[in-house]
Amino acid sequence: AQTVTQSQPEMSVQEAETVTLSCTYDTSESDYYLFWYKQPPSRQMILVIRQEAYKQQNATENRFSVNFQKAAKSFSLKISDSQLGDAAMYFCAYRSVESNYQLIWGAGTKLIIKP
Amino acid sequence: EPEVTQTPSHQVTQMGQEVILRCVPISNHLYFYWYRQILGQKVEFLVSFYNNEISEKSEIFDDQFSVERPDGSNFTLKIRSTKLEDSAMYFCASSAQQSGGSGYTFGSGTRLTVV
Numbered sequence A: 001a002q003t004v005t006q007s008q009p010e011m012s013v014q015e016a017e018t019v020t021l022s023c024t025y026d027t028s029e030s031d032y033y034l035f036w037y038k039q040p041p042s043r044q045m046i047l048v049i050r051q052e053a054y055k056q057q058n059a060t061e062n063r064f065s066v067n068f069q070k071a072a073k074s075f076s077l078k079i080s081d082s083q084l085g086d087a088a089m090y091f092c093a094y095r096s097v098e099s100n101y102q103l104i105w106g107a108g109t110k111l112i113i114k115p
Numbered sequence B: 001e002p003e004v005t006q007t008p009s010h011q012v013t014q015m016g017q018e019v020i021l022r023c024v025p026i027s028n029h030l031y032f033y034w035y036r037q038i039l040g041q042k043v044e045f046l047v048s049f050y051n052n053e054i055s056e057k058s059e060i061f062d063d064q065f066s067v068e069r070p071d072g073s074n075f076t077l078k079i080r081s082t083k084l085e086d087s088a089m090y091f092c093a094s095s096a097q098q099s100g101g102s103g104y105t106f107g108s109g110t111r112l113t114v115v
Helices: none
Strands: A003-005 A010-014 A019-021 A024-026 A032-039 A046-052 A064-069 A074-079 A088-096 A103-105 A109-114 B005-007 B010-013 B019-024 B031-037 B043-050 B053-057 B065-068 B075-079 B088-095 B110-114
Touching: A003 A088, A003 A103, A010 A019, A019 A109, A024 A074, A032 A064, A032 A074, A046 A064, A046 A074, A074 A088, A103 B043, B005 B088, B010 B019, B019 B031, B019 B088, B019 B110, B043 B065, B043 B075, B075 B088
Parallel strands: A010 A109, B010 B110
Antiparallel strands: A003 A024, A019 A074, A032 A046, A032 A088, A064 A074, A088 A103, A088 A109, B005 B019, B019 B075, B031 B043, B031 B088, B043 B053, B065 B075, B088 B110
């Protein structure tokens, strides 16, 4: 079974600086999707960025980018120019395309932005 | 931008009572999901639904749970006899494709409190 691990329960960063959130996963599959979701205090789940495993190029969405290392099964999220509105829980999630289609979630990382 | 709408935002119910959580997925989406998040814990998959039937369900989704798409727009989760441990945030999500490339769109959640 697939698992997703986020080893950082909490991270803090100074406003305007860059922070990287870690995510590793375990799978025997070759094709899958990876996602980062943001959950602000309102608790809504917001898609930040996604990556298809068959694409070597790292996904980028404005200030958010990933470092996808397929061989290492690593999928870290880099947030550049951190803003106060980035403060939230960040969840890494995995989705298989071969066997089932549910999202498998990491435990989350709480990101604190220091003004 | 299209949204997934969930109602109510917060529901308090007595143990043993039935509750129905409602969701209106994005209109052209075909795949629907329920997840739950117990406070301080991982997000957990409950069930996926396609073509008016359950396509996958987790061990959590036992006989006390059921899902329905009663008209062409609503997607409901019913919990027949609530238990204290059902207290959680329940998220509805929908996607256009089962393969997951588009990611899910989540609703803002229903906070269920069982007393």
